[in-house]
Amino acid sequence: MKRKYCYILVGNGDVGKTTFQKYFLEIIAGKSYERLSTGYIHDISLKSSLKNYENIFVLGRSWQEINKRFKNASEIFNRTEAGVKPEIAILSSHIILQDILALINEAKLNLYNCICVVFSNAYEKSEIKFKDILELPWTEVFQIENPIVEDESWKENLFREAIEFSSYILNK
Helix, strand or coil, rough: CCEEEEEEECCCCCHHHHHHHHHHHHHHHHCCCCCCCCCEEEEECCCCCCCCCCCCEEECCCHHHHHCCCCCCCHHHHHCCCEECCCEEEEEECCCCCHHHHHCCCCCCCCCCEEEEEHHHHHHHHHHHHHHHHHCCCEEEECCCCCCCCCCCHHHHHHHHHHHHHHHCCCC
Protein backbone atom coordinates (compact mmCIF):
# COMPACT_ATOMS: atom_id res chain seq x y z
CA MET A 1 0.00 0.00 0.00
CA LYS A 2 1.38 3.39 -1.01
CA ARG A 3 0.47 6.69 0.55
CA LYS A 4 1.41 10.05 -0.86
CA TYR A 5 1.67 13.21 1.20
CA CYS A 6 1.53 16.87 0.27
CA TYR A 7 2.71 19.26 2.97
CA ILE A 8 1.72 22.88 2.41
CA LEU A 9 3.77 25.36 4.43
CA VAL A 10 1.46 28.31 5.14
CA GLY A 11 2.46 31.86 6.02
CA ASN A 12 3.01 35.20 4.34
CA GLY A 13 6.50 36.54 3.58
CA ASP A 14 9.35 36.63 6.08
CA VAL A 15 8.18 33.87 8.42
CA GLY A 16 10.94 31.36 7.56
CA LYS A 17 9.33 29.06 4.97
CA THR A 18 12.20 29.25 2.45
CA THR A 19 14.94 28.98 5.09
CA PHE A 20 13.09 26.02 6.59
CA GLN A 21 13.01 24.28 3.18
CA LYS A 22 16.77 24.89 2.74
CA TYR A 23 17.49 23.28 6.11
CA PHE A 24 15.06 20.47 5.35
CA LEU A 25 16.81 19.64 2.05
CA GLU A 26 20.20 19.79 3.77
CA ILE A 27 18.99 17.15 6.23
CA ILE A 28 16.95 14.89 3.98
CA ALA A 29 18.84 15.14 0.67
CA GLY A 30 22.34 16.12 1.81
CA LYS A 31 22.20 19.30 -0.29
CA SER A 32 23.13 22.74 0.95
CA TYR A 33 21.79 25.83 -0.78
CA GLU A 34 22.78 29.47 -0.62
CA ARG A 35 19.75 30.23 -2.79
CA LEU A 36 17.08 27.55 -2.99
CA SER A 37 16.18 26.31 -6.47
CA THR A 38 12.47 26.08 -7.15
CA GLY A 39 10.24 23.30 -8.36
CA TYR A 40 12.60 20.32 -8.40
CA ILE A 41 12.50 16.68 -7.42
CA HIS A 42 15.32 15.71 -5.04
CA ASP A 43 16.64 12.26 -4.17
CA ILE A 44 16.31 11.38 -0.50
CA SER A 45 19.64 10.34 1.01
CA LEU A 46 18.43 10.12 4.62
CA LYS A 47 16.60 6.82 4.92
CA SER A 48 14.17 5.64 7.54
CA SER A 49 13.93 2.11 8.79
CA LEU A 50 10.15 2.32 8.47
CA LYS A 51 9.66 3.70 4.96
CA ASN A 52 11.69 3.79 1.79
CA TYR A 53 10.82 7.06 0.11
CA GLU A 54 13.12 7.64 -2.86
CA ASN A 55 12.49 11.25 -3.79
CA ILE A 56 10.63 14.38 -2.84
CA PHE A 57 9.30 17.38 -4.73
CA VAL A 58 10.09 20.73 -3.12
CA LEU A 59 8.49 23.89 -4.50
CA GLY A 60 11.09 26.05 -2.77
CA ARG A 61 9.26 29.36 -2.84
CA SER A 62 5.66 30.32 -2.16
CA TRP A 63 3.23 29.41 -4.92
CA GLN A 64 2.36 33.08 -5.43
CA GLU A 65 6.01 33.96 -6.12
CA ILE A 66 6.58 31.33 -8.81
CA ASN A 67 3.19 30.26 -10.17
CA LYS A 68 3.97 31.87 -13.52
CA ARG A 69 6.54 29.08 -14.09
CA PHE A 70 3.67 26.58 -14.12
CA LYS A 71 0.56 26.50 -16.31
CA ASN A 72 -1.49 25.62 -13.24
CA ALA A 73 -1.26 23.68 -9.99
CA SER A 74 -1.74 20.34 -11.75
CA GLU A 75 1.69 20.72 -13.36
CA ILE A 76 3.27 20.42 -9.90
CA PHE A 77 1.79 16.97 -9.35
CA ASN A 78 2.55 15.68 -12.84
CA ARG A 79 6.32 16.11 -12.56
CA THR A 80 8.33 12.92 -12.75
CA GLU A 81 11.90 11.83 -12.25
CA ALA A 82 12.85 8.75 -14.28
CA GLY A 83 9.13 8.16 -14.85
CA VAL A 84 8.32 8.14 -11.13
CA LYS A 85 6.14 10.71 -9.39
CA PRO A 86 7.34 11.63 -5.91
CA GLU A 87 5.37 10.29 -2.96
CA ILE A 88 6.08 13.43 -0.96
CA ALA A 89 5.55 17.03 -2.05
CA ILE A 90 6.51 20.10 -0.03
CA LEU A 91 4.66 23.20 -1.20
CA SER A 92 4.54 26.69 0.22
CA SER A 93 1.85 29.35 0.10
CA HIS A 94 0.97 32.75 1.40
CA ILE A 95 -2.29 33.01 3.33
CA ILE A 96 -4.52 33.20 0.24
CA LEU A 97 -7.55 30.95 0.55
CA GLN A 98 -8.25 30.44 -3.17
CA ASP A 99 -4.64 29.51 -3.95
CA ILE A 100 -4.39 27.06 -1.07
CA LEU A 101 -7.71 25.47 -1.98
CA ALA A 102 -6.53 25.03 -5.60
CA LEU A 103 -3.33 23.32 -4.35
CA ILE A 104 -5.31 21.03 -2.03
CA ASN A 105 -7.82 20.11 -4.73
CA GLU A 106 -5.09 19.29 -7.24
CA ALA A 107 -3.15 17.28 -4.66
CA LYS A 108 -6.24 15.25 -3.78
CA LEU A 109 -6.97 14.61 -7.48
CA ASN A 110 -3.48 13.08 -7.59
CA LEU A 111 -4.20 10.97 -4.47
CA TYR A 112 -2.09 12.96 -2.01
CA ASN A 113 -3.06 13.38 1.63
CA CYS A 114 -2.84 17.12 2.36
CA ILE A 115 -1.21 18.34 5.53
CA CYS A 116 -1.21 21.97 6.61
CA VAL A 117 2.04 23.18 8.18
CA VAL A 118 1.49 26.44 10.05
CA PHE A 119 4.42 28.57 11.15
CA SER A 120 3.73 29.87 14.66
CA ASN A 121 4.99 33.38 13.90
CA ALA A 122 2.72 33.56 10.82
CA TYR A 123 -0.24 32.45 12.92
CA GLU A 124 0.53 35.04 15.60
CA LYS A 125 0.65 37.80 12.96
CA SER A 126 -2.51 36.71 11.08
CA GLU A 127 -4.66 34.58 13.38
CA ILE A 128 -7.92 35.89 11.89
CA LYS A 129 -6.78 35.14 8.30
CA PHE A 130 -5.96 31.56 9.32
CA LYS A 131 -9.53 30.81 10.42
CA ASP A 132 -10.75 29.99 6.89
CA ILE A 133 -7.47 28.28 5.95
CA LEU A 134 -7.71 25.87 8.89
CA GLU A 135 -11.27 24.91 7.91
CA LEU A 136 -10.13 23.58 4.52
CA PRO A 137 -10.22 19.79 3.91
CA TRP A 138 -6.84 18.98 5.44
CA THR A 139 -5.87 15.43 6.38
CA GLU A 140 -3.91 16.88 9.27
CA VAL A 141 -2.68 20.23 10.61
CA PHE A 142 0.46 20.88 12.63
CA GLN A 143 2.62 23.76 13.66
CA ILE A 144 6.28 24.64 13.22
CA GLU A 145 7.44 26.59 16.26
CA ASN A 146 9.16 29.72 15.03
CA PRO A 147 8.69 32.41 17.66
CA ILE A 148 9.27 36.04 16.80
CA VAL A 149 12.73 37.02 18.14
CA GLU A 150 15.00 40.04 17.74
CA ASP A 151 18.22 38.10 17.07
CA GLU A 152 19.45 35.32 14.77
CA SER A 153 18.37 32.50 17.12
CA TRP A 154 15.39 31.86 14.82
CA LYS A 155 17.75 30.15 12.35
CA GLU A 156 18.95 27.61 14.92
CA ASN A 157 15.38 27.03 16.02
CA LEU A 158 14.23 26.45 12.42
CA PHE A 159 17.06 23.98 11.88
CA ARG A 160 15.89 21.97 14.92
CA GLU A 161 12.32 22.09 13.61
CA ALA A 162 13.56 20.89 10.18
CA ILE A 163 15.24 17.89 11.85
CA GLU A 164 12.01 17.00 13.63
CA PHE A 165 9.98 17.53 10.43
CA SER A 166 12.37 15.27 8.46
CA SER A 167 11.95 12.48 10.97
CA TYR A 168 8.20 12.96 11.01
CA ILE A 169 7.66 12.74 7.26
CA LEU A 170 10.07 9.85 6.68
CA ASN A 171 8.26 7.77 9.29
CA LYS A 172 4.71 8.67 8.24
